[in-house]
Amino acid sequence: MVNYALACVKKTIHALSNCFSIADDPDILLKQLSVKIVKMKNQITMVLSLLKQGADPAQILVKLGLRKALLDCKSVLDVGCGTSLALRQLGISHCIGIEGYRPAFEEAKQQNAQDEIICGDIRNLANYFKPDQFDACIAMDVIEHLPKEDGLKLMRDMELIAKRKVVFFTPNGFLPQRQSDDSDLQAHFSGWEPEEMKRHGYDVFGMLGPKNLRGEYHALKRHPAFFWGLVSIMKQMIWVHGQPTKAAAILCIKTLAKS
Secondary structure, eight states: HHOOOHHHHHHHHHHHHHHHHHOHHHHHHHHHHHHHHHHHHHHHHHHHHHHHTTTOOHHHHHHHHHHHTTTOEEEEEEHHHHHHHHHHTTTTTTTEEEESSSHHHHHHHHOOOOOEEEEOOOGGGGGTTTTTTTTEEEEEEEEGSSSSHHHHHHHHHHHHEEEEEEEEEEESSSOOOSSSSSTTTOOOOOOOOOOHHHHOEEEEEEEEEEEEEEBBBBBBSSHHHHHHHHHHHHHHHHGGGGGGGGEEEEEEEEETOOO
């Protein structure tokens, strides 16, 4: 009976080690499971905090996807950062932002959204940053605001400046969007398809639920928003994450060869 129980324990440990891609040694297993539990706790804490702030649950999934992409990155450049606190919320050790819209730049400085923020033209990143200066570069809801050629140049520049990862979050395909005033830089000038991003070497994941549920600024088109928000997040989790062509938006992640 004792031998049978020991054999069951060993099988359980071996199964867990396969699930978590870790060693068979029980002590190592426990240590690594403890680390994973702490990470899960931190993840849950972040989600609860964002929900209390009134964040769209589907947008929270985007931040969790970004968090996973940046796990091995300590220094991150946020291109077109606006007033986003995403990198702060993710606990990035050293976060730098560059923003071209002066009012957003000033507000981000007041909020201490980044460790350092630069007001500059994102179409010319090489004028501000050196090759391999950051572990990662991200551009969240940015590349679609540039004409295609400028967007491709931005992609090349970010891949030069980053050492490990480059991340884009953008609508799936062209989404018409107007700017609210003459200088807020919110109009869309290009669309980016999942297959196109894959050809550029990116892993692509569907985000924000089905494409037909969202419009300008990723806002839900149907009401009540609470109900359709739940529909969006459920379909995001069980369907469109792995079917980016059906999604409202795409999260594109490239691991650079030089890392």
